[in-house]
Amino acid sequence: MIDVRLLRQDPGGTRAALMRRGDAAVGEAVDAVLELDRRWRALVSETEGLKAERNAATEEVARRKRAKEPADELLASLKVSADRVKGLDTETKALEAELHETLLRIPNIPHPDTPTGPAEANRVLRACGEVPAFAFTPKPHWELGQTLGILDLQRGVKLSGSGFPVFTGAGARLVRALANFMLDLHTVTHGYVEVSPPYLVTRATLTGTGQLPKFEDDLYGLPTDDLFLIPTAEVPVTNLHRDELLEAGVLPLAYVAYTPCFRREAGAAGKDTRGLLRVHQFDKVEVVRLCRPDESAGEHELITAHAEEVLKRLELPYRVLELASGDTGFSAARTYDLEVWSAGVGAWLECSSASTFTDFQARRASLRFRPAPGAKPEFVHTLNASGVALPRTIAALLENNQAADGSVRLPKALVPYFGADRLLPQ
């Protein structure tokens, strides 16, 4: 949630910054907020003046009662003003609710350094690793997965529909090996605290990180209990300290969680969704950091480096993109995407997104800290990065490391976790 006061102080500049996202509806929402805020403040002033009068008169009644003096004529006039206060209060609350609801649908302000424009304006910051060359035509992972006997897409369809892959045998073991490898890297080497959170969360939790109220259609929901399956561990983990006031000394907080993620991904199937490219359920290791506002720029580089380290150790060629204003997610101010090269599909696949949310999520979730003993509480800054998502990483591992005989070499870092250095056709 953006700060209403910022909108008040600099409506033109804030509006212009938000318009860089290229969404005309945002401008309308901003205008609506400005108008609602103006009306709300006028109403609050009026109501509060009346309340101050009422409270003073109420105190006078109490004084007279104690002194056993008559207060009947005062009580009669109070009855009238009490009704007016009640009416104004109802009006104020309705306006406040509308203002809040509108504000919740306004995205974060893009960082000034993000390129302006749609996804085409994304900027490649750097590339790392060698794109492999093949003496034969490399196969896509859905073919390799089948010949290796580790990926069963058809039976997944039988169980749950398309987009629910089944990993079997060495495939299931590979999933487990990758998860353990990443968790060990982030906990032991990078110093994150491991969290195993709930996979079902409330509306309040999803509102805290920004998925609700605007993106309910992207989520799997359980209407009976009004709970939702998490689309990412970011949601439960960022909300761990919701409605808390943290001591400055505990920051930065660093958490890592391995969870399944559930996304409806409404839209037609096609070549972008084949195999493991876009699925409704997938596993992901996620790193989350909460820090002081003055640390967040450095923390963003750090969390990105932590995600990159996973790909380096897996010996996967990747590149880092800075997302343009129009491609940056609703809650994020600035995002770096990590894209891994996948030789079989011949494309860069997004396998991590490292974002800083400034105080946008902290404001929604009331994540605060006290900068110094006795000082006013401030909002923390939140950040997260996938470290990393499994399916596309598996696709890249299979496709980049395939041999002509259909076998697949595994990177050294994974061998102790997997227990072998090759996957062999069945």
Add this chain to the structure above:
RNA sequence: GGCGUGGUGGCCGAGUGGUUUAAGGCAGCGGUCUUGAAAACCGCCAAGGGGGAAACUCCUUCGUGAGUUCGAAUCUCACCCACGCCGCCA
């Protein structure tokens, strides 16, 4: 699912209609004392919001929402959550 108990500031905890402008304690901050520290003692110390250049001032908040009342932490109703016991269960 049934019955019961409870939800109060950063934390603990008192408080059954009007000096509660929420007692007291812990933590924190400042001071006295001390070579320094500790202890002891004294003082300060909730959050959110409106108005104001500022000093300041006003409003709201005791799980959430509605109600009774001139006035609600306190009374009424609904809901949520936690804990305990019973039932069911990996």
